Amino acid sequence: MTALQDKWLELADVKDELAVRDWFMGTSGNLAIKVADEPLEFLVTASGKDKKKRTDEDFLLVDANGQPAVETSLKPSAETLLHCAIYGKTSAGCSLHVHTVANNVISELYGDAGKIDFQGQELIKAFGLWEEDAVLTIPIIPNHADIPKLAHEFESSITADKGAVLIRNHGITVWGKDGFEAKKLLEACEFLFQYQLALQLHLK
Ligand SMILES: CSCCC(=O)C(=O)COP(=O)(O)O
């Protein structure tokens, strides 16, 4: 099996698992996985597809600028530049973007603060934060319609080889060393968001 086939299958499996969770409503979301470093090439989801279906046209290979690396009729995700920012700035191998009700509501509730902090939560250990007083901070950036502008602001929020950024009233993007780690971080974030929303309801 070639590296390309191997990475294709890894990303397709992650996509199927996120689809089972119903995290691709209305064709939203996009996923990427690095295939080569020099020159940088990664697979990204084709734009506008129903990501709940598994097909031979789910992904295409793009370069460091998000342009197709091979002749294809497929269009890369409209948000490919955000994935470019991750691979350009970190050693991450996989990046995932999903829209959920929980991540959208949290991004709106905490958007003016520009971040949400989690402390004293077991699941922040998914990010490697094992100390008792550790804090997981997830930045929240505005949802610019202009994708190069959004990607530029997003890039400023990337500070480590694994992480998460919320885009206000849009969704979340996470990245990690491979599909397993990126999915783990995404699931941890969604757990923390759902917890926070349930707690706020309870406290009312
Ligand atoms: C219908 S969702 C609006 C676009 C978006 O935010 C998204 O995540 C999906 O865009 P893509 O081009 O990757 O299909």
Ligand SMILES: [Zn+2]
């Ligand atoms: Zn999106």
